[in-house]
Amino acid sequence: MTHELPHDPPVHxxxxxxxxxxxxxxxxxxxxxxxxxxxxxxxAVDVISKxxxxxxxxxxTRITLFxxxxxxxxxxxxxxxxxxxxxxxxxxxxxxxxxxxxxxRAAFRTKRRIHAAAIGLILGGAIGNLVDRLFAPPGxxxxxxxxxxxxxxxxxxxxxxxxxxxxxxxxxFGAWRVRATSRTSPATAGGSAASMxxxxxxxxxxxxxxxxxxx
Numbered sequence: 001m002t003h004e005l006p007h008d009p010p011v012h013x014x015x016x017x018x019x020x021x022x023x024x025x026x027x028x029x030x031x032x033x034x035x036x037x038x039x040x041x042x043x044a045v046d047v048i049s050k051x052x053x054x055x056x057x058x059x060x061t062r063i064t065l066f067x068x069x070x071x072x073x074x075x076x077x078x079x080x081x082x083x084x085x086x087x088x089x090x091x092x093x094x095x096x097x098x099x100x101x102x103x104x105r106a107a108f109r110t111k112r113r114i115h116a117a118a119i120g121l122i123l124g125g126a127i128g129n130l131v132d133r134l135f136a137p138p139g140x141x142x143x144x145x146x147x148x149x150x151x152x153x154x155x156x157x158x159x160x161x162x163x164x165x166x167x168x169x170x171x172x173f174g175a176w177r178v179r180a181t182s183r184t185s186p187a188t189a190g191g192s193a194a195s196m197x198x199x200x201x202x203x204x205x206x207x208x209x210x211x212x213x214x215x
Contacts, residue, residue, distance in 0.1 A: 025111060035107035035120035042124025046160040047131070053148035053158075068152055075156040076144035089133065089142040096130040114174035121167030128160035 026034075057063070057074035064071045078089045103123040110116045129145050136143030147156040 026113060028108060028111070031110050031113065031116040032108045034113065035110070035116045035123065038117055038120025039107075039124035039127065042121055042160070042163045043128050043131075046125065046128035046158065046163070049159045050132070050146040050148070053146060057148055062150060070152075071150040072148055073150040073156055075147045075150075077147050077156070078142070078144045089144075093130070093133040093141045096126060096133060100126050100130060112174060112178065114177070115171060118167045118171035118174060121163045121170065123167075125160040125163035125167065128163070129158075 053072070053074055057072055059074050059076075062071045062073040079087075080092050100123065103119055103126060107116065107119045107123060110119060132145040133143045134141060136146065138144070145158070145160075147158045147161075149158060149162070150156045
């Protein structure tokens, strides 16, 4: 008399094992080089655009691009955004140097490509304006930033400011995406584990098999 033990359930041909993650995150050095490359490109575009503005624009004439919304108008800003702190240019220059050091440190520590790109944009824009404050007239450390993008009657900026704004938006978007992914990952992992767990043999089926062997 033999007792037939229940076998493992058959594996259907249509089922596929859960895919294992194969992608690897880039190293920190690679991401740091990525940030530096974006920063260098941003600085180059900013410097070239300011030189063109100095050559073709003037402080008296405004060139209309999109009606009253956007135009080209040369201006020199010794303060921060919206010309705030015009009498504190050396202090603003010092803040720019500190911000640049912190951004370089953040670029070296970042672990995601989208954050590396965002930091590169912010870093390039910060250095672009810092170069003006260090080397533009009237003197070292107190130079005026060259602006030429007139946004209606609100303020006049440059491409370095655009890069900083775009970098901040990109960084916030990346942080939101990482947070959203971390919320959905536990649920996905639980579902995958449940789908991969072997089915327990039915107690009724095992009892029926044993009953047939005794007959």
